[in-house]
Amino acid sequence: MLEEGYAAVSSRRVGALVGMNAALVYYYFGTMDGLFIELFRRGAERSLDRLSLALMTPQPLWGFWDAVHDQGNSALTMEFIALANHRKAIRAEIAGYSKRFRQIEIDVLTRVLDGYGLDADTWPAVTVILAVAGISRFMLIEEQFDVDIGHAEMIAVIERHIRALEGERITGNVIGVDGSRST
Amino acid sequence: MLEEGYAAVSSRRVGALVGMNAALVYYYFGTMDGLFIELFRRGAERSLDRLSLALMTPQPLWGFWDAVHDQGNSALTMEFIALANHRKAIRAEIAGYSKRFRQIEIDVLTRVLDGYGLDADTWPAVTVILAVAGISRFMLIEEQFDVDIGHAEMIAVIERHIRALEGERITGNVIGVDGSRST
DNA sequence: GTCTATACCGAGATAGAC
DNA sequence: GTCTATCTCGGTATAGAC
Numbered sequence: 514m515l516e517e518g519y520a521a522v523s524s525r526r527v528g529a530l531v532g533m534n535a536a537l538v539y540y541y542f543g544t545m546d547g548l549f550i551e552l553f554r555r556g557a558e559r560s561l562d563r564l565s566l567a568l569m570t571p572q573p574l575w576g577f578w579d580a581v582h583d584q585g586n587s588a589l590t591m592e593f594i595a596l597a598n599h600r601k602a603i604r605a606e607i608a609g610y611s612k613r614f615r616q617i618e619i620d621v622l623t624r625v626l627d628g629y630g631l632d633a634d635t636w637p638a639v640t641v642i643l644a645v646a647g648i649s650r651f652m653l654i655e656e657q658f659d660v661d662i663g664h665a666e667m668i669a670v671i672e673r674h675i676r677a678l679e680g681e682r683i684t685g686n687v688i689g690v691d692g693s694r695s696t
Numbered sequence: 697m698l699e700e701g702y703a704a705v706s707s708r709r710v711g712a713l714v715g716m717n718a719a720l721v722y723y724y725f726g727t728m729d730g731l732f733i734e735l736f737r738r739g740a741e742r743s744l745d746r747l748s749l750a751l752m753t754p755q756p757l758w759g760f761w762d763a764v765h766d767q768g769n770s771a772l773t774m775e776f777i778a779l780a781n782h783r784k785a786i787r788a789e790i791a792g793y794s795k796r797f798r799q800i801e802i803d804v805l806t807r808v809l810d811g812y813g814l815d816a817d818t819w820p821a822v823t824v825i826l827a828v829a830g831i832s833r834f835m836l837i838e839e840q841f842d843v844d845i846g847h848a849e850m851i852a853v854i855e856r857h858i859r860a861l862e863g864e865r866i867t868g869n870v871i872g873v874d875g876s877r878s879t
Numbered sequence: 880g881t882c883t884a885t886a887c888c889g890a891g892a893t894a895g896a897c
Numbered sequence: 898g899t900c901t902a903t904c905t906c907g908g909t910a911t912a913g914a915c
Binding site for chain 1: 698699701703704771775777778779780781782790794795798802818819823825826827829831832833837841842845849856
């Protein structure tokens with residue numbers, strides 16, 4: 514799916530990949546849609562876990578930035594968004610998870626930013642979240658196309674603001690993809 | 697392509713849609729890739745024209761915001777990005793146009809923002825561009841999924857900053873998709 | 880649970896008549 | 898320039914043996 518796009522994912526190829534028969538895809542997932550939904554769910558649950566961990570850190574803002582800035586799932590997410598364009602079941606799935614993500618981010622960061630003394634009227638927490646997430650994803654997409662004009666400057670600006678609120682990043686808090694904590 | 701995804705675009709369907717034979721697609725475009733590239737080019741050229749017009753306005757910042765924020769092209773752009781994941785020719789095409797867009801934006805807005813007295817060290821023009829473009833596109837994607845939590849607040853924050861730099865928006869300057877000027 | 884066999888469809892692409 | 902005819906491939910999905 515990552516290498517050749519969602520259209521290249523077929524029961525025959527999945528079967529061949531795992532060394533089994535293509536018909537088993539239908540036995541286990543019913544339809545191809547079922548397979549895609551299950552695949553999306555597993556990835557989304559992992560991402561939710563990772564986000565929660567990052568937000569429980571002593572530096573939740575740095576944690577959020579790291580979680581959202583990291584590459585891994587970005588290309589796959591794009592593929593699912595394109596896939597959702599014409600598969601209603603998948604569209605509903607993505608919408609549901611997006612809202613869950615957003616709600617967790619809002620719940621935690623509203624308190625955190627308030628604690629840092631950020632004025633919620635000029636910068637509501639949800640706008641900080643949208644800005645960081647949007648800018649991050651945009652840069653990740655551009656990187657896929659080897660377009661990185663201004664990325665370094667953008668990252669510098671964002672990290673300057675995070676630093677002003679939450680202080681210098683303490684590297685020991687970084688949460689890995691597997692939930693591990695770097696030393 | 698918009699309604700059912702790029703995978704649903706086939707020579708047979710294109711032929712049927714225009715009431716002619718499927719083989720003509722190959723006569724005119726060589727391959728399906730050729731058709732996609734031509735389609736992308738035409739859309740991109742139109743968007744480039746529109747951007748240029750918006751930046752020639754007496755309020756280039758508002759013009760930029762409108763051009764990037766509106767975009768009926770967003771869903772189509774997502775589809776092309778997904779398509780580019782596994783078609784090298786299209787990937788190169790998108791990369792090239794992205795850089796052209798970015799360069800025009802930088803050329804104009806660097807001068808404009810400097811004229812407004814914005815400090816280029818704390819907020820280089822390219823970071824303003826990336827932020828506005830990234831946040832916009834993120835919200836447009838979310839809207840496709842009926843997720844709009846915090847969008848109104850986000851728009852308010854961005855427009856407040858534009859207003860602080862460029863003053864109240866003068867509606868007579870709005871450039872339509874067709875290049876027309878609203879009254 | 881895993882397989883084979885198969886039905887059915889539509890994809891990309893080309894050859895060649897007109 | 899437009900068509901018909903056709904090749905080859907691989908897709909989704911199901912039936913039914915083992």
